Amino acid sequence: MEFDPLTVSTLLVAAAVAGWVDAVVGGGGLLLLPALLVAAPGVPPATALGTNKLAAIAGTATAAVTYARRTRMDWAVVGPAAGLAVVCAGLGAALAGAVPPAAYRPVVLVVLVSVALLVVLRPRLGTVAVPGRRTRTRVVVAVLVAGVGVAIYDGLIGPATGTFLVIAFTALVGADFVQGSAMAKVVNAGTNAGALAVFAVTGHVWWLLGAAMAVCNIAGAVVGARMALRRGSGFVRVVLLVVVLALVGRLGYDQWVAG
Structure with missing residues (x-):
């Protein structure tokens, strides 16, 4: 498919902004997936997802390296979760298209509203690290939630993966919000890799467009990660709330207005 220069420019800007959002708190797919679907009416959802993954993996990997250089990673959690995420996101990608959007939108909406309420009602959540919360059982649960549950969701559709x-x-x-964002980037790079592999094998990637978007996504990710590290958990918390509310608004519109 051929795109005019204005459309390509719009997609590149969207990729850069998505990279920034993803690096800070996740949710860049809220921008990039709709942009791809609008730019190419009638595009198969799997192709939009695959092209998005090509751009996103560049940004998440770059953000992960940026965070790893300047903050502590809990590798006992991140390592196993990222390994599982590659496989489980691939499984989700293999099922993409088999699950209609109407089936998952209400569930994701409920989860996002719950996230917003959790952040609002517990203002200290994520503002400082709470090492005492890290028990062996919680570590196992975190690995399974991130590496299996969230990873399958990311392969299926994707937006808000980093936020979750x-x-x-x-x-x-x-973890505090900065450390949590750092850990999320590593696992998100794993989910993107697993999903991208499946989409690539099935021919659902626009490689040239995706590569150009990847460069812009990297630029946005570098800026976002550095800004989060510099401004701290309070800044990440505000961005998190804004992104979650935007996601709720977008999914709510798709569910009840656009149909």
């Missing part, structure tokens, strides 16, 4: 990961790591193992 941040909340999982802050709520379950007591």
Whole structure:
């Protein structure tokens, strides 16, 4: 498919902004997937997802490296979760298209509203690390939630994956928001890799467009990760709330207005 220069420019800008959002708190797919679907009416959802994954994996990997250089990673949680995520996201990608959007939108909406309420009603959540919350049982639960549950969801559709990961790591193992974002980027890179492999094998990736978007996604990710590290958990918390509310608004519109 051929795109005019204005459409390509719009997609590149969307990729850069999505990279920034993803690096700070996740949810960049809220911007990039709709942009791809609007730019190419009638595109198979799997192709939009695959092209999005090509752009996103570049940004999440870059953000993960940026965070790893400047904050502590809990590798006992992140390592197993990222390994599982590659496989489980691939499974989700293999099922993409088999599950209609109407089937998952209400569930995701409920989860996102719950996330917003959790952050609002527990203002100290994620503002400081709580090491005492990190028990062996919680570590296992966090690995399974991130590496299996969230990873399958990411392969299926994707938007808000990073947001769900941040909340999982802050709520379950007591990470602060900056550390939670850092851990989320590593696992999210794994989910993107697993899903991208499946989409690539099945021919659902626009490689040239996706590569150009990947460059812009990297630029946004570098800026976002550095900004989160510099401004701290309070900044990440505000961005998290904004992104969650935007996701709720978008999914709510798709569910009840657009049909």
